[in-house]
Structure formats: structure tokens, C-alpha cells
Amino acid sequence: MAKLNLTLKIWRQPSPDNDGWIETRKANGIPTEASFLEMLDIVNQEILEEGADPIHFDHDCREGICGMCSLTINGVPHSKEEGVTTCQVHMRKFNDGDTIWIEPFRANAFPVMKDLIVDRTSFDNIIAAGGYIDVRTGSAPDANSVPIPKDQADWAFDAATCIGCGACVASCKNSSAMLFVSAKASHLNTLPQGQPEKDKRVLAMVRQMDEEGFGNCTNQYECEAACPKLISADNISKLNRDFALASAKEAVATV
Amino acid sequence: MSSPLLSITKLWSSSIGKKIVVALTGIVLTLFLAGHLSGNLLMYVGEHAFNEYAYFLHHMLHGGGVWIARIVLLVCITLHIVATVQLTIQNRNSGTKYQVDGTQRSSLNSKLMIWSGLTIIAFIIYHILHFTARVGNEYNNPDLYKVIYDGKEYHNAYKMVIDGFSWFPATLFYVIAVTLLCSHLSHGVASIFQTLGLRSSKTDALINKGAKLYSIIIWVGFISIPISVMLKIIK
Ligand code: SF4
Ligand code: FES
Numbered sequence A: 001m002a003k004l005n006l007t008l009k010i011w012r013q014p015s016p017d018n019d020g021w022i023e024t025r026k027a028n029g030i031p032t033e034a035s036f037l038e039m040l041d042i043v044n045q046e047i048l049e050e051g052a053d054p055i056h057f058d059h060d061c062r063e064g065i066c067g068m069c070s071l072t073i074n075g076v077p078h079s080k081e082e083g084v085t086t087c088q089v090h091m092r093k094f095n096d097g098d099t100i101w102i103e104p105f106r107a108n109a110f111p112v113m114k115d116l117i118v119d120r121t122s123f124d125n126i127i128a129a130g131g132y133i134d135v136r137t138g139s140a141p142d143a144n145s146v147p148i149p150k151d152q153a154d155w156a157f158d159a160a161t162c163i164g165c166g167a168c169v170a171s172c173k174n175s176s177a178m179l180f181v182s183a184k185a186s187h188l189n190t191l192p193q194g195q196p197e198k199d200k201r202v203l204a205m206v207r208q209m210d211e212e213g214f215g216n217c218t219n220q221y222e223c224e225a226a227c228p229k230l231i232s233a234d235n236i237s238k239l240n241r242d243f244a245l246a247s248a249k250e251a252v253a254t255v
Numbered sequence B: 001m002s003s004p005l006l007s008i009t010k011l012w013s014s015s016i017g018k019k020i021v022v023a024l025t026g027i028v029l030t031l032f033l034a035g036h037l038s039g040n041l042l043m044y045v046g047e048h049a050f051n052e053y054a055y056f057l058h059h060m061l062h063g064g065g066v067w068i069a070r071i072v073l074l075v076c077i078t079l080h081i082v083a084t085v086q087l088t089i090q091n092r093n094s095g096t097k098y099q100v101d102g103t104q105r106s107s108l109n110s111k112l113m114i115w116s117g118l119t120i121i122a123f124i125i126y127h128i129l130h131f132t133a134r135v136g137n138e139y140n141n142p143d144l145y146k147v148i149y150d151g152k153e154y155h156n157a158y159k160m161v162i163d164g165f166s167w168f169p170a171t172l173f174y175v176i177a178v179t180l181l182c183s184h185l186s187h188g189v190a191s192i193f194q195t196l197g198l199r200s201s202k203t204d205a206l207i208n209k210g211a212k213l214y215s216i217i218i219w220v221g222f223i224s225i226p227i228s229v230m231l232k233i234i235k
Helices: A036-049 A121-130 A150-160 A167-171 A178-190 A198-211 A222-226 A234-254 B003-013 B015-044 B047-092 B108-132 B157-164 B168-195 B204-230
Strands: A003-012 A021-031 A071-073 A099-104 A112-114 B146-149 B152-155
Touching: A021 A036, A121 A178, A121 A198, A150 A178, A167 A178, A167 A222, A178 A198, A178 A222, A178 A234, A198 A234, A198 B015, A234 B003, A234 B015, A234 B168, B003 B015, B015 B047, B015 B168, B015 B204, B047 B108, B047 B146, B047 B152, B047 B157, B108 B157, B108 B168, B157 B204, B168 B204
Parallel strands: A003 A099
Antiparallel strands: A003 A021, A071 A099, B146 B152
């Protein structure tokens, strides 16, 4: 069984108010079949045995569906592997003797809480502003009672695979949340169920996004490259279009 | 505040709204470049054609046309600069910075936008002082820059261009600025489509190629003139 000896350069920060620093730590004897987070578990076990404070990082499902894990590995959120979350990165992708830089998802709108854990409440606020539909409660409607053309269903489904991890923000040179917001908005805006509140939704979500202090998209598509769910920047194009139309309608309505 | 004004303020204060302003003013400026270039290429047709064209520009709508164009361009450039500078400042303060650079996709042109843009402004100011306001040169001197065709008096804009580019530093600055303009356009033109919601992954390759082709045409067209002057192809 192959083992790796690695040097880790890890961001440590005791609390939001403290300055952080890069801590250098050896990680020896890491099995290649370990996942990246298991590698950190092994390191944390050693730290605990030393009686020190373990490295704090976010995780939950560890199978790429929940969106909790959030590490920037060698400068790339979720590592440079395409279409995977941090928890799906495996140590067999690294070589013996490698130095690995591990940092939090960085953006002012994602303040560091401790070490590698960031606060992504700003995303929740955007969803609360418009990422929902108003429906009558009651029993579930019959499947296919609302016919949806295949291309629309596909688009909405692809957009809906966004797990809200925030890698798009963390990879963006401007910390823009456009890929996330556009995925969430266009998921609902594409479906018949989302039509009644479409304009209201687009305006509210974009305004909340600006409010939270995310930057402005400069069409460089770093987000697309970093996104573990391969969400397409076509959604951003659609959001721009929907926002322009909604703004125009709003302007006309107020005259 | 009246409601239409309120809507404009709202649009301007939103990230996408400001980008829409950048895209729309960008369209005007991009199209202006094509017009400007086609006029300039008359340098190859000859002195007569070029001077008559310059005369036409200055006299259409009784001289009002050129001022309408100037005002429209000034408004567009001002909005374009103010919006992009504000957006860039916000972006620089938005907090994504890592110890190691993990850039995967951003093109060099896209990273240079603010710097290519600011150089272009400096160039435009210089260019206007040089050929429009004609500061620090003799281009307004009727003894040197007057020609008569069929008994009608024309300003010899043709000779002005040749003299203007006979001084090497002017040509050098011109070539550098136009090169950065080409870089600016190759990201900017493609971005217009994305910002206005007209791009998709299906049309992406076409839009990128079109933007590159357009910026190369602009680049070759504009720099060919001072180079032809330097090489005495135009004289
Ligand atoms: S768009 Fe992709 S990178 Fe952004 S939050 Fe959703 S899944 Fe994560
Ligand atoms: S821990 Fe759930 S996606 Fe990684």
C-alpha cells in the first residue's frame, strides 16, 4: 500500500477577529486511497494526541452532494480536478513529497469563522430573497400534471444541481456570486411553476447579492472551471437577460 | 425623486445594471471604431479623397454633425469609464486572494482590462490634443495646411496625418495604444454578448472568434497607417 509524505501549508485562524497565518505541517504516511478530508482527519488525530487545537474544516455528506466542504487546494476551490467537491478529491492525485496549500474559500462575503470554516449565510440570504416559489400547500400534485418541454426540464435540472458550495465565489477574481445566483434563479425561472414570480425573483435575488458585498462579474468564467457540478455560465447570460427585462418592466410600471 | 429617475438610479446602483451600461456604451464605442477606421483607410485612396472626407465630417448638418458625434461619444466614454472604474474598485476590495495563484481560465486580455482601458483614455486625450485641438503643432496654420480643389478651400488633413506620424515617438505611442485597444476589444466585444444575455455555450466559440477577428481588423487597420507613413508607402 503506497504511502505519501507531504508538507501541508494550512490557513489557521482562531476566530473571525484574529489575524490568520499559514502553518506548515508534515503529514507523513498518508495512504493513497484516503480522501483529502480523511488525510486531514489523520493529521487532526495527530494534533489531538499532541494536545493542540485540531484544524477546523467544514464537511457533512462526504459524497459530493451537500455542499458543505469548502477548501481551496493549491489556489483552486475544490482542487483543480474537474467536477468534484473537496470531499471527492483523493490522495492518489498527489505525489510523494508534494507541498499542498490549503486555504478557506475566500471572499469578504464569506468571513472566516475558524481556520478553514467560512460563514456562507450570505447565500442563504439570497435564497430567502427570492429563491423559492409560492405554492398552495396540500397533497403533492400528480406527476406530469404540468407539462414541461424536455429542453426546459433539462435546463432547470442542470441548474438545480448547484449545491450552494460557494466555489464559484471563491474562484472568482471579483468574488462574484453570479454563477450561484444565476443557477438558483434560472432553475425556477425556466419552469412553469416559477413564472408568476419571475421578475420579482430576479430583481430581489440580484439586489440581495449586491447587498451582501459580492463583487461584479467580469466574464472570465473561473467559476465554471471551479464548479463541482459544472454549472454553465449560460445561466449567467440568462440572468443578465432576465434582469434587464425585469428592470425595464419595473421602470415602465412606475411611470 | 420621480419614478423614472428612481429606476435609473436603481439600475446604476446594481452590479448587472452598471454592466449593462458598460455593454451598451461599449457597443457605441466599438461601432465608432469601425467608422473611424473606414474613414482613415481613405489615406490609401489618396490626398483628395481623404481631405474631402474630412471636409464632409466637419460640414455635415452645417457643422452640427461632428458635434453631435462628439457629444454622444463623450457621454458614452464617460459612462463607460465611471462604471468600469467603480466596478473595478468594488472588485479589488471583494476579498478573493490566495497564497498560490490557481487561475484556470481567465485570459490575459481579461485581466488587463482596466490597464488597457486607462491607457486608451490617456491615448484618446493625447490623440484629440494632437489632431483635433492641434496643440503644440502647426496643423492650423493655413499657409502650411491648405489645399484648393476646384477653387474650393480644404484643410489638408492628409498632410497633417503624414506629418503627425513622421515623428517616431508619436507613432510608437500610437502603436502601443492601438495594441492595447485590440486586447481590450477582444475581451470587451465578447463580453457585450454575455452581459446582454446573448451568449450561450453553443455560440461561445463563434462570439470569441468574432471578437478576436474584429479586434485584429481594428489593430491591423489602424497601425498600418502610421507604419505606412514611416515606410513612406503613404507620402
Ligand atoms: S454554482 Fe457551482 S460552485 Fe457555485 S455554489 Fe453552485 S455548485 Fe457551488
Ligand atoms: S462534504 Fe458534502 S459535498 Fe463535500
